[in-house]
Amino acid sequence: MLAPTLPAPPRRRLRPATAPRVRPSRTARRAPRTRRDRVGAASAQHRSLRIALLAPPWIPVPPTGYGGVESVVGLLADALHEAGHEVTLLAGPGSRSRARVVRVLDRLHGSEIGASVVEADHVGRAFEHVERAADEGRPFDVVHDHSGWVALAMADRLPVPVLHTVHGSFDDVASRFYGHHGGKAAIACISRAQAATRPDGVEVAAVVPNPIDVDAWPAAASKGDHLLWIGRFAPEKGAHRAIRVARATGRRLLLAGPVQPGQERYFAEAIEPHLDGDRIRYVGEVGGERKRRLFAEAAALLMPITWPEPFGMVMVEALAAGTPVVAFAQGAAPEIVEPGRNGLLVGGEDEMAAAVADVAELDPAQCRASARERFAPERVAAAYELAYRDLLRPAHRLATAIAPRREEPPAIAVAPEPAPNSA
Numbered sequence: 001m002l003a004p005t006l007p008a009p010p011r012r013r014l015r016p017a018t019a020p021r022v023r024p025s026r027t028a029r030r031a032p033r034t035r036r037d038r039v040g041a042a043s044a045q046h047r048s049l050r051i052a053l054l055a056p057p058w059i060p061v062p063p064t065g066y067g068g069v070e071s072v073v074g075l076l077a078d079a080l081h082e083a084g085h086e087v088t089l090l091a092g093p094g095s096r097s098r099a100r101v102v103r104v105l106d107r108l109h110g111s112e113i114g115a116s117v118v119e120a121d122h123v124g125r126a127f128e129h130v131e132r133a134a135d136e137g138r139p140f141d142v143v144h145d146h147s148g149w150v151a152l153a154m155a156d157r158l159p160v161p162v163l164h165t166v167h168g169s170f171d172d173v174a175s176r177f178y179g180h181h182g183g184k185a186a187i188a189c190i191s192r193a194q195a196a197t198r199p200d201g202v203e204v205a206a207v208v209p210n211p212i213d214v215d216a217w218p219a220a221a222s223k224g225d226h227l228l229w230i231g232r233f234a235p236e237k238g239a240h241r242a243i244r245v246a247r248a249t250g251r252r253l254l255l256a257g258p259v260q261p262g263q264e265r266y267f268a269e270a271i272e273p274h275l276d277g278d279r280i281r282y283v284g285e286v287g288g289e290r291k292r293r294l295f296a297e298a299a300a301l302l303m304p305i306t307w308p309e310p311f312g313m314v315m316v317e318a319l320a321a322g323t324p325v326v327a328f329a330q331g332a333a334p335e336i337v338e339p340g341r342n343g344l345l346v347g348g349e350d351e352m353a354a355a356v357a358d359v360a361e362l363d364p365a366q367c368r369a370s371a372r373e374r375f376a377p378e379r380v381a382a383a384y385e386l387a388y389r390d391l392l393r394p395a396h397r398l399a400t401a402i403a404p405r406r407e408e409p410p411a412i413a414v415a416p417e418p419a420p421n422s423a
């Protein structure tokens, strides 16, 4: 029997019991201007929607290697399309989807992530596409933006409502940015933990977790006893702590991920000296089948994060592959890890080393089930559809936004109550 290291996550309400009154966002205040608009908005509550999904410009959708946002946008585009909506994915070249794809720029910019000239070019052209559609009498009902900064800063210039999903953490820079621009679109967060750290005055319209297609992540016929750490080599992701934990357990550790610009020094000083090609091994950036195998064959994913992780796609990917997660109880980890069922939450490195032995008892099928129950793309798409329709409701546009209390943001989300521990 496994003893959960921390109590199970708090029980979630699926819908806010009440919608407290707040000052509506600028998007919400933009009321339908004509009778045709009003009729269109009302009928949008029932018909399929015309949705523009705006991805970042750097990496194709879906990504071939690193790319959490791109994988989310890819699954969402497919799921909304399957649900019968008319979806246009505005993304970088090389992107593929069951939805219609508009490749906005003519080349990818994987080595220039964050360059303002690229993002502004991408967003400016995407906005032109949205405006052209409106001018031609086929307006989108909603633009769902996942692209970064520029689109949100300009969102109130578009002739259609915008829902913006926050993919990063609300650090100082982001908080200042969202504090000023956050009212220009409806804001969706990807975890309660992320929403709880939003700056004062920012309204959260919905909390919707990221999706995973469990069927695309086959479980391994047999597992190794090695541990896995995977991610970008930013100190807060804790690769150096994973090394110490692996040493303490005597287990092998595989480390995977890109060393992004700016991370070279951390990698050279905190990681490289410990690599021995055997017990502590770096396998580079991985993608596709190799990545799925890496996840599935590991005994556990280590998540020794020391930052308010807004979601952590690698955790749900591990679960989908039947691999339990041992995570520091930071950020969204307590919303993903169900202690004793699909992993354990710990408070430090010693506890993590001890927990590694325990998670071997967990059932890979339960890990997969836990991911399927809460993060299936169709459930995530349905939750976003509710958020889109809320945005289109005339009443919403005129006066009432969904208004979270600061300490408890609403969830339209899809997560059922955690199942009882299986172990």
Ligand code: UDP
Pocket: 064, 065, 066, 067, 068, 069, 071, 230, 231, 232, 256, 257, 258, 284, 285, 286, 287, 291, 311, 312, 313, 314, 315, 317
């Ligand atoms: N990833 C990948 N190859 C690698 C390392 C990471 O494809 O070598 C993917 C990983 O599978 C996940 C994403 O990059 O889908 C990282 O997303 P996460 O939310 O965990 O972290 P962040 O967005 O903060 O980097």
